[in-house]
Amino acid sequence: xxxxxxxxxxxxxxxxxxxxxxxxxxxxxxxxxxxxxxxxxxxxxxxxxxxxxxxxxxxxxxxxxxxxxxxxxxxxxxxxxxxxxxxxxxxxxxxxxxxxxxxxxxxxxxxxxxxxxxxxxxxxxxxxxxxxxxxxxxxxxxxxxxxxxxxxxxxxxxxxxxxxxxxxxxxxxxxxxxxxxxxxxxxxxxxxxxxxxxxxxxxxxxxxxxxxxxxxxxxxxxxxxxxxxxxxxxxxxxxxxxxxxxxxxxxxxxxxxxxxxxxxxxxxxxxxxxxxxxxxxxxxxxxxxxxxxxxxxxxxxxxxxxxxxxxxxxxxxxxxxxxxxxxxxxxxxxxxxxxxxxxxxxxxxxxxxxxxxxxxxxxxxxxxxxxxxxxxxxxxxxxxxxxxxxxxxxxxxxxxxxxxxxxxxxxxxxxxxxxxxxxxxxxxxxxxxxxxxxxxxxxxxxxxxxxxxxxxxxxxxxxxxxxxxxxxxxxxxxxxxxxxxxxxxxxxxxxxxxxxxxxxxxxxxxxxxxxxxxxxxxxxxxxxxxxxxxxxxxxxxxxxxxxxxxxxxxxxxxxxxx
Amino acid sequence: xxxxxxxxxxxxxxxxxxxxxxxxxxxxxxxxxxxxxxxxxxxxxxxxxxxxxxxxxxxxxxxxxxxxxxxxxxxxxxxxxxxxxxxxxxxxxxxxxxxxxxxxxxxxxxxxxxxxxx
Numbered sequence: 001x002x003x004x005x006x007x008x009x010x011x012x013x014x015x016x017x018x019x020x021x022x023x024x025x026x027x028x029x030x031x032x033x034x035x036x037x038x039x040x041x042x043x044x045x046x047x048x049x050x051x052x053x054x055x056x057x058x059x060x061x062x063x064x065x066x067x068x069x070x071x072x073x074x075x076x077x078x079x080x081x082x083x084x085x086x087x088x089x090x091x092x093x094x095x096x097x098x099x100x101x102x103x104x105x106x107x108x109x110x111x112x113x114x115x116x117x118x119x120x121x122x123x124x125x126x127x128x129x130x131x132x133x134x135x136x137x138x139x140x141x142x143x144x145x146x147x148x149x150x151x152x153x154x155x156x157x158x159x160x161x162x163x164x165x166x167x168x169x170x171x172x173x174x175x176x177x178x179x180x181x182x183x184x185x186x187x188x189x190x191x192x193x194x195x196x197x198x199x200x201x202x203x204x205x206x207x208x209x210x211x212x213x214x215x216x217x218x219x220x221x222x223x224x225x226x227x228x229x230x231x232x233x234x235x236x237x238x239x240x241x242x243x244x245x246x247x248x249x250x251x252x253x254x255x256x257x258x259x260x261x262x263x264x265x266x267x268x269x270x271x272x273x274x275x276x277x278x279x280x281x282x283x284x285x286x287x288x289x290x291x292x293x294x295x296x297x298x299x300x301x302x303x304x305x306x307x308x309x310x311x312x313x314x315x316x317x318x319x320x321x322x323x324x325x326x327x328x329x330x331x332x333x334x335x336x337x338x339x340x341x342x343x344x345x346x347x348x349x350x351x352x353x354x355x356x357x358x359x360x361x362x363x364x365x366x367x368x369x370x371x372x373x374x375x376x377x378x379x380x381x382x383x384x385x386x387x388x389x390x391x392x393x394x395x396x397x398x399x400x401x402x403x404x405x406x407x408x409x410x411x412x413x414x415x416x417x418x419x420x421x422x423x424x425x426x427x428x429x430x431x432x433x434x435x436x437x438x439x440x441x442x443x444x445x446x447x448x449x450x451x452x453x454x455x456x457x458x459x460x461x462x463x464x465x466x467x468x469x470x471x472x473x474x475x476x477x478x479x480x481x482x483x484x485x486x487x488x489x490x491x492x493x494x495x496x497x498x499x500x501x502x503x504x505x506x507x508x509x510x511x512x513x514x515x516x517x518x519x520x521x522x523x524x525x526x527x528x529x530x531x532x533x534x535x536x537x538x539x540x541x542x543x544x545x546x547x548x549x550x551x552x553x554x555x556x557x558x559x560x561x562x
Numbered sequence: 563x564x565x566x567x568x569x570x571x572x573x574x575x576x577x578x579x580x581x582x583x584x585x586x587x588x589x590x591x592x593x594x595x596x597x598x599x600x601x602x603x604x605x606x607x608x609x610x611x612x613x614x615x616x617x618x619x620x621x622x623x624x625x626x627x628x629x630x631x632x633x634x635x636x637x638x639x640x641x642x643x644x645x646x647x648x649x650x651x652x653x654x655x656x657x658x659x660x661x662x663x664x665x666x667x668x669x670x671x672x673x674x675x676x677x678x679x680x
Contacts, residue, residue, distance in 0.1 A: 412658075412662075413659065453590070453632055453635070453636045453637075454635060454636060454637060454638055454639070454641055455631060455632045455634075455635040455636065455638075455641050456641065456643065457658065458625065458628045458632075458654060458657075458658035458661070459655060459658040459659060461628070461643060461644050461646055461654075462646060462651045462652075462654045462655040462658060463651075463655065464643060465646040465647075465648055465651040466648075466651050466655075469651075477652060480652055481652065481656075482656075485656065486656075486659050488659055489655055489656060489659050492655065
């Protein structure tokens, strides 16, 4: 048998489909039981239809003929016609066996894997026009997508990339430039299961060669996930994203995001975050908790974004376009004194505001430098000398509060309290500037607040009970309400539902979980930890803050000491 | 004949249960405060008794518990959440909405200001 066949060259892998594809296939199948719908042997004679005979079950000597490597079979099958009669009896249905080269369409997993970016798939498609609909459908769809299919196709592509990363244990998931308009929870969910590719073998070898520490050898399987979603058209983000606790790098650059949810606080391992080039008006307060010196975030890029501004820089400053901070305490004090002088001699309220902002910033930094100097004088490891620059990480790492909008108060059921300014979160897009003040005086607090109780309202308590009820969606309670239930109750149940899906909200002042916020305001903070030079629009970045009770507002005690 | 306003007031549920509360605690609720306001001529104010046709005894008991809880924690920094049985939370939600369920001093102050009392 082997001697009869002309020994062909070994085909390269993956082998090109032979022109005699159907025959070869049938020839191969002859030594199986039958090409039935499954690979199981037929149990009843009726399984094979009218052509059933004992021959279907017994094919004794065929096996010997085809011994050898699989590519040797091809010429034999071509040469021999003795199986033809038998072949005619068989139905052309899925054999249940799939080989790399036969283009059955249940091969989605492997076929599509090579379909992104791989030239081989495209050449296969060109060779086999009748197979285009199967193997190359995704590749073709990529080339000429119809508008309606675009979302599904790109999302499918994202899913494949994630799958690939899961298979390879790759921690860098690059979903940029896919023109994604939305990502579903289901697409991102598998990333939770990602396990770092084991490096045990390498590590053992390395540790023998150079005595490395055990921590290298026993590296955890917990990945440090890097997710790149830049240059897509995302308008909102899936909730699942905030459950990926292992995320260390997240890039959302150049999307169409309008809001970052406060659930970002869940990403306790996030080291790098890029939010540039979106439509953000403010950032969530919770993000600031990640930025502070004790937080994990080392690199945060937020500009450009159409942030609401608290002050308008003009005159000399605007021409300069940036601001440079001195790095030693003497100069810092001097600049502060200069600003104080300018503030006194300026009459226009607009200019006063900008000098107030800068003055506050310099006063805080001067104060911090003084503290560093004092503590070091005792330790005596770094005796402060005149004119010596302080390292940035000592005094510029923690953000500085600059100004806040007046606080908006809400009633217990979430309506705007009377005589309260409109909530900053509803600021229309064409308004770029909000009124702000660098200091809150207690007289600014409405009289009602001073007498308010610190206990949560009964309404709020009931809602919190609903949130903590296990196994029931809050919206399933809606039919249980009487038909004349007030609007506020129905609205509240919807709010509970959203809060529950977001894993609950935390008050930005007292840190307790809540459902309906009672206070809301925006604070501008300076957080440029790694540079002495700052663009004017980066001096104050707005953070939206919400409180769970009327007493959770900046009018009550000091809030800005981090 | 109008009675004098007392230190204790009575809340009556739809099924006839009566709860006697301190006035200071009861008036935490805006609705009750308005009902019992001595300057208004409501019967409630004259008899110092509020009857709620839409709140039953079980729920009103919980409401009273809340009123005292609120009074107790008025100025406390760390207020623990009051326990509410899950089966009552919908009815309590409705009751709270009706009763203006918390210290609505704002409303009261404004209404007092309107009448020239503050």
